[in-house]
Amino acid sequence: MLNDQRTTTIIKEILYWKQHKLLPEMYCDFLLALYTNGEASTFEDEEKISNQRMGTWTMKKGLQFFLLVLLVPFSFLVIYFTQFQLVLQLSILLLFFGFSGWMLNNYKHVRDSSFHIALVVMLILFLIISDFFVKQLDLGSAVSAIIVLFHFIFWFWISRKLRLNYLMISSFIGLFIAVGYFIL
Numbered sequence: 126m127l128n129d130q131r132t133t134t135i136i137k138e139i140l141y142w143k144q145h146k147l148l149p150e151m152y153c154d155f156l157l158a159l160y161t162n163g164e165a166s167t168f169e170d171e172e173k174i175s176n177q178r179m180g181t182w183t184m185k186k187g188l189q190f191f192l193l194v195l196l197v198p199f200s201f202l203v204i205y206f207t208q209f210q211l212v213l214q215l216s217i218l219l220l221f222f223g224f225s226g227w228m229l230n231n232y233k234h235v236r237d238s239s240f241h242i243a244l245v246v247m248l249i250l251f252l253i254i255s256d257f258f259v260k261q262l263d264l265g266s267a268v269s270a271i272i273v274l275f276h277f278i279f280w281f282w283i284s285r286k287l288r289l290n291y292l293m294i295s296s297f298i299g300l301f302i303a304v305g306y307f308i309l
Contacts, residue, residue, distance in 0.1 A: 136160050186239060193228055193246050196221045200253050211261060218257065222250045241289070248283075248292075252276045270307040277303055 136157065143153035203209065203217050225247035232240040255276065259269045277299035284292035 132160055189228060190239065190242060193225060193242060196225060196246055197249055197253075200250060204253070204257055215254075215258070215261075218250070218254045222247065222254060225250055241291075244283075244289075245292075248276075248280060267307070270303055274300065274303045274307065 139148075139153050139156045139160065142148045143150060143157075148156075200218055200221055203214055207214070209217070225243055229240065229243040229247050232243055252273065255272050256269060259272055277296045280292055280296035280299065283289070284296055
């Protein structure tokens, strides 16, 4: 009985690898044939159930991305077009930042588009919150430009650490604009 449980677990893992393309399909088919004694077709129903779960997962993931992408325009809405108190505005922005951080943490192992979108939204929200905080403290445009400069240096560091070319290019463009603003 214990051996049957292990075999079933292994077969589920192979189906997961096949579905998520962690191994080439040919290898997965071979392993399935090996562990099912050539009766891999009996596990097609289980694979269909897995695909149905993936369909609901896609809906959940799509809703999360929709909310994630809306966080950036909503943060501008909260800052510039509402009459909320400062504490409430900052709390809402921190809530948005926390949600994007949670999404990034959930998808840090997947490294697909979900990870990249969550990372970019989190970095943009961090930049917006920092700039909002500096403006509320009335520290001046020079301090604001320096903070923006440090943000883009941070983006460059993250791009080097995670080997993300798009983030490196964005950090160079942002650095160029921040330095240009600081000089002018």
